Amino acid sequence: MAEEALRRGYASSAAIPMVHENRVFGALNVYSSLPDAFDEEEMALLIEVAGDIAFALQAIELDLKRRQAEALRHKSEARLATILDIAVDAIVSVNQDQRITLFNQGAEKIFGYQAKEVLGQSHDILLPEHMIATHRQLINDFDGMISSTRQMGKSRPEILGKRKDGSTFPADASISRLVFGEETTYTVILRDITELKKAEALQEGRNMVLEKLAKGASLEEVLSILVAISRKYNPGMFCSVLLLDQEKKHLFHGAASGLPDFYNEAIHGLKIGPGVGSCGTAAYTGKRVIVEDIMTHPYWVPFRELGRKAGLRACWSEPILSSTGQILGTFALYYSEPLAPNSADLEFIKSTAHLAGIAIEKKQTEDALQRAYDDLEIKVAERTRELALANSQLKELDRLKSEFLATMSHELRTPLNSIIGFVGIILKGIAGDINEEQKKQLSMVYTSAKHLLALINNILDLSRIESGKYETSLETVRLEEVVAEVEQTLSPMVSQKGIQLIKELPREMPEIYTDRQKVLQILLNLANNAVKFTDKGEVRITCTIDDNTVKISVSDTGTGIKEENMVYLFEAFRQIDGTARRRYEGAGLGLHLCRKLVTLLGGEIWAQSEYGKGSIFTFTLPVRLQEGEPHEKKDLDRRG
Secondary structure: OOHHHHHHHOOOOEEEEEEEOOEEEEEEEEEEEOOOOHHHHHHHHHHHHHHHHHHHHHHHHHHHHHHHHHHHHHHHHHHHHHHHHOOOOEEEEOOOEEEEEEEEEEHHHHHOOHHHHHHHOOOOOOOOOOHHHHHHHHHHHOOOOOOOOEEEOOOOOEEEEEEEOOOEEEEEEEEEEEOOOEEEEEEEEEEOOHHHHHHHHHHHHHHHHOOOOOOOHHHHHHHHHHHHHHHHHHOOOOEEEEEEEEOOOOOEEEEEOOOHHHHHHHHHEEOOOOHHHHHHHHHHHHOOEOOOOOOOHHHHHHHHHHHHHOOOOOOEEEEEEOOOOOEEEEEEEEEEEOOOHHHHHHHHHHHHHHHHHHHHHHHHHHHHHHHHHHHHHHHHHHHHHHHHHHHHHHHHHHHHHHHHHHHHHHHHHHHHHHHHHHHHHHHHOOOOOOOOOHHHHHHHHHHHHHHHHHHHHHHHHHHHHHHHHOHHHHHHOOOOHHHHHHHHHHHHHHHHOOEEEEEOOOOOOOEEEEEEEHHHHHHHHHHHHHHHHOOOEEEEEEEOOOOEEEEEEEEEEEOOOOOOHHHOOOOOOOOOOOOOHHOOOOOOOOOHHHHHHHOOOOOOOEEEEEOOOEEEEEEEEEEEOOOOOOOOOOOOOOOO
């Protein structure tokens, strides 16, 4: 640099810093062709000039920053103004005197004022009279809070706003506080929640309708509630529900709200069809009908005078449909001024008609069920009378049958006993000697007579049981003695067939208290059947006992019973199919009588069988049968 200064002809130089408020902005450089050119006076002047330049530079810099800040502020204000204007909610600012300083486009739409009408005015013009004091108190309370924002209306009376036309509306609002120096600004962001409140009230009303339906309220009550809540949803509206008759030709009054009685009476019984007003057409076509002006629409030509007299100018009608799409009636909204519906109106009328459809269909279903129930009751009563008559006749026939059997059995037993007695005397030779052929023939007569007597005795016993005249004779019974008697009785038959009769009894067999003769009859019948149908092998009598019940089983190694025949075992006069069984005599009464006797003694009887291998018949008896005890236990058929 020295070489450059010499080249330019400089002999001396001075450098003075440009400083203002302890900030260095640069340096002031001064050159001279003379040596020692700058004395003290000149240096003082140069220092002053350098300070002035630094001051000027600072001023320029501050002005630039101010201009930039102002430009940024204007830009922010413009952006904020745009945001405020496009906001749907109302944004209103007031100063400490509670005079309006900001009123955005959202506020203009909600309150109905232009901003120029309210700026500088007291915020009281936006409040109902009864809310002014409450709002001022809210502001005072807010000033004492640390927080700079607060939700309004929480834990306090509902916030209401007042429009320019004087009408009020519910609002959801929040307030913020901005303190700038000694100036405080309050800003309220407010939203009109009229539609939300209406929707909540409507939903609450519809829930009440559903609750009434669930509790079985009448259709008239449910529809009346439905039209009432619909009217509450929009106070300037009238509404009605008309019901379509079963022939699907006429509409009848169901419920209405706000409509004069003469109008409801006039349309009661309206015949549906195309162009028959809003409701008649909707019921005929099954489609929504919107008439914005009754006085000009062709559907209302026959009803214009009626509509004018009732103060009606618009009518929107929605068909009420069942879950299967059947037309049940109409739901209609009326207005006193010409009016076109918006999307919310259309959704309202559609959903309300659907709810009405649920109520009407439920009522129709209940009516149908009641009719069916009434018809069923009538049919049941008729059938009951028929069955009672038939049962009475059957009882009489059964009584006559039992009486006849008892009489015939008695009449047959007397000569049979004589025949058996006389044949027995002849066979014993008391009346004289007889040859072998005669003995053979008389033995056949004797056997047949004994079999016939047993059959008659069975029939007589059965008729007595069924007539309730068969009594039990209770006594102490030793079962081993009963089994021994059965064994002795069947011994000749067992020996003749070459089979074994085996007894399995406990060593210490306690006594039981029952009817000995009937127990013997049951066991003898079962054992006799087992021996009769067993050609080889054995018949086994088994007895077990516990504290309260004795169980006796008779098993055999005979041919057994087919599965499909088991259900017929204990039926009266029933012979089981099978060639082997046809070789033996029998009327099919033995097992049936056994079951009756076992039941009479308070026990149960059942059978198990495997075809080709044998059968087991088991019955139980109480250890002690009480005197006069009724015994109506159900017989069991247990199969193995």
